[in-house]
Amino acid sequence: MKNSIAARLAAMFAMASIVGFALIGAALHHVLVRELARHQNDQITNRIADISYVLEHARSPGLGERMRQKLDALESAGPRTRVWMWSKDPAFQYGSNVSEMLGLVRDNTPGAEVDIAGNKMRLKSRTVPANDLWPEVRFAVGVDSQPFISTLHAFEKALLALTLTGTCLAAALGWWIARLGLAPVERLSGDAQRIGPGNRAQRLQLPSLPRELADLGMSFNQALDRLDAAYRQLETFSDDVAHELRTPLANLIGQTQVTLARERDAGELREVLQSNLEELERLRAIVADMLFLARAEQGAKARSRVEASIADEVGKTVEFLDVLLDDALMTVEVLGDATAPIETSLFRRALTNLLHNAIQHSIRGAEIRVEIAKDASHARVRITNPSAPIAPEQLARLFDRFYRVDTSRPNSGENHGLGLAIVKAVAAMHRGEVFAEYADGRATIGFSVSLN
Amino acid sequence: MRVLIVEDERKTAEYLEQGLREQGCTVDLAFDGIDGQHLALHYDFDVIVLDVMLPGLDGFAVLKSLRAVKNTPVIMLTARDGVEDRVRGLQGGADDYLVKPFSFLELFARLQVLTRRGRAQETTLLRVGDLQVDLIARKAQRQGQRLDLTAKEFALLALLARRQGEILSKTVIAEMVWDMNFDSNTNVVEVAIKRLRSKLDAPFPTELLHTIRGMGYVLEDRSAQAGG
Numbered sequence: 175m176k177n178s179i180a181a182r183l184a185a186m187f188a189m190a191s192i193v194g195f196a197l198i199g200a201a202l203h204h205v206l207v208r209e210l211a212r213h214q215n216d217q218i219t220n221r222i223a224d225i226s227y228v229l230e231h232a233r234s235p236g237l238g239e240r241m242r243q244k245l246d247a248l249e250s251a252g253p254r255t256r257v258w259m260w261s262k263d264p265a266f267q268y269g270s271n272v273s274e275m276l277g278l279v280r281d282n283t284p285g286a287e288v289d290i291a292g293n294k295m296r297l298k299s300r301t302v303p304a305n306d307l308w309p310e311v312r313f314a315v316g317v318d319s320q321p322f323i324s325t326l327h328a329f330e331k332a333l334l335a336l337t338l339t340g341t342c343l344a345a346a347l348g349w350w351i352a353r354l355g356l357a358p359v360e361r362l363s364g365d366a367q368r369i370g371p372g373n374r375a376q377r378l379q380l381p382s383l384p385r386e387l388a389d390l391g392m393s394f395n396q397a398l399d400r401l402d403a404a405y406r407q408l409e410t411f412s413d414d415v416a417h418e419l420r421t422p423l424a425n426l427i428g429q430t431q432v433t434l435a436r437e438r439d440a441g442e443l444r445e446v447l448q449s450n451l452e453e454l455e456r457l458r459a460i461v462a463d464m465l466f467l468a469r470a471e472q473g474a475k476a477r478s479r480v481e482a483s484i485a486d487e488v489g490k491t492v493e494f495l496d497v498l499l500d501d502a503l504m505t506v507e508v509l510g511d512a513t514a515p516i517e518t519s520l521f522r523r524a525l526t527n528l529l530h531n532a533i534q535h536s537i538r539g540a541e542i543r544v545e546i547a548k549d550a551s552h553a554r555v556r557i558t559n560p561s562a563p564i565a566p567e568q569l570a571r572l573f574d575r576f577y578r579v580d581t582s583r584p585n586s587g588e589n590h591g592l593g594l595a596i597v598k599a600v601a602a603m604h605r606g607e608v609f610a611e612y613a614d615g616r617a618t619i620g621f622s623v624s625l626n
Numbered sequence: 627m628r629v630l631i632v633e634d635e636r637k638t639a640e641y642l643e644q645g646l647r648e649q650g651c652t653v654d655l656a657f658d659g660i661d662g663q664h665l666a667l668h669y670d671f672d673v674i675v676l677d678v679m680l681p682g683l684d685g686f687a688v689l690k691s692l693r694a695v696k697n698t699p700v701i702m703l704t705a706r707d708g709v710e711d712r713v714r715g716l717q718g719g720a721d722d723y724l725v726k727p728f729s730f731l732e733l734f735a736r737l738q739v740l741t742r743r744g745r746a747q748e749t750t751l752l753r754v755g756d757l758q759v760d761l762i763a764r765k766a767q768r769q770g771q772r773l774d775l776t777a778k779e780f781a782l783l784a785l786l787a788r789r790q791g792e793i794l795s796k797t798v799i800a801e802m803v804w805d806m807n808f809d810s811n812t813n814v815v816e817v818a819i820k821r822l823r824s825k826l827d828a829p830f831p832t833e834l835l836h837t838i839r840g841m842g843y844v845l846e847d848r849s850a851q852a853g854g
Contacts (some may be wrong), residue, residue, distance in 0.1 A: 337673050446836075448840045452839065458727045458729075462809060463809075484723075490805065492806070493804065494804040494806050497814060497821060498817060501817060519807050519808055523806075523808045526806065530810075580837075590811065592811075600791050
């Protein structure tokens, strides 16, 4: 089974929030870094301005000495700030490793991060040109970066913690929302689980479903309806088969038992064997027809189709049934013709069944009409005969196996109720369909075959 | 006619043996594929009845080894009505194919066709007792009296006369006379026979056309048999 939808949604929420937090965090981080750098630079710039001011506004002799004192004062006031001063005149030199430090920066560039004895500092330098009061002096100001780095680290930690907490929260919320949102699906599933072979009539409760699921529910219910219909057909079919086979089997067993219970002469025994043989032939015919129907239902198609005139086939079938028509004083009128690719033996079988059906269900002297027509895709045979009224629900079931409109005369010898089912199978094997209509005292039953 | 029956179902094998013996055949039996193969390869039969599902070696394998050395006609039997089986059997060299349940009459008729194949024995004037059937003139007469038959009635009589003494099932008759090769579940053949009988037998003292209940019809002169 796949992951649950709730878990997947929760994971997706979590992922989305991670991405969101990360983007915001990155932006904030960027802004903070820039602001901190600017702040540092401002500090340095201010310091440089201070020093320049002291230098430029000094008039007294011993300026170098004064400058050093001033710088000392500055350093001790802000321990995180350091100053270096260098000049050719040793009086204007201040700070340790002055020349080395000044080699690290160039004038008028934004502050550079340098490592001084394990301390990160931001350095900036400036050169004041010589005049009559002082020589050319270059000095550099460094500000300890540590406080800024600490601030940044604290911010990063907070950001990470926030992101993780937020993500977890989003995942949890997402899971909860998903569960809440999916509750109707669970109800649906519960509904569906209650449907089984025992209560096939039960359906999903559509009114309680949200709009998004209503379609699904409806499709599901329709699928259930179709399955139920098929199931019911199969059930009655099994019953029918059992019934159809039971009668001849009962006859066979009973008759044989009765016969064997006494001494019989050869003539009587022959009678029984012949009667048995008739029943057995009936069984064989049913089994053969059932197999034929089963194969057609499994999608078997007519194999050796040849282009043939349907009117010719009708003619041959009428010729075959001629004696029956003659006995019943019936005539057959054939109208129209069409050629179609058909397997003639199957086609004749369908025609025989249809015409035989028409003969059996018409009164003596009736006229049976066979109409042949075709359209772009199919050729159709319609067989019309005067008939007792057939109700619409009976029409719909005419082609079902073992269905008999006239239930009062079942099992009339040759007729085992598969005739029209076989017509339907033959039509299906030719990618066609069957149809049945009743109007004005006339029944029309027929089938179509595909033209390609 | 010498027939080999290879069939593991004893009841089937035994009734086939009895039936064929009584029709004047010499019958050998094998109950599995290995025995069947041995007999089929080492003795000469006119025709072999071969079941598909056999213990030891199946019918297709027996057929294959047989076809490697000889051309004895083979008719295969199967309980499965699959087209694949049929195609496989016929491609493997089987001459005919019967699906169980089949009627004994049909099997016997097909065996006769297989062994008769190629032998032309058609005559144009057939006689059954006092009946004469002229296949060329398409006329039939009994005791010198012309029978007034329709075309189909004549075709039916000609078929029965050509195969006189042989029981013809309704299915065979429908196929040979009307070209309807399926079980039609109609009583056309019965009615047609009844009509033929009314013209053939009713006006005359002896009956030639007999019904064998559950099996079919046979045309034969039984008075001649009774008389010797």
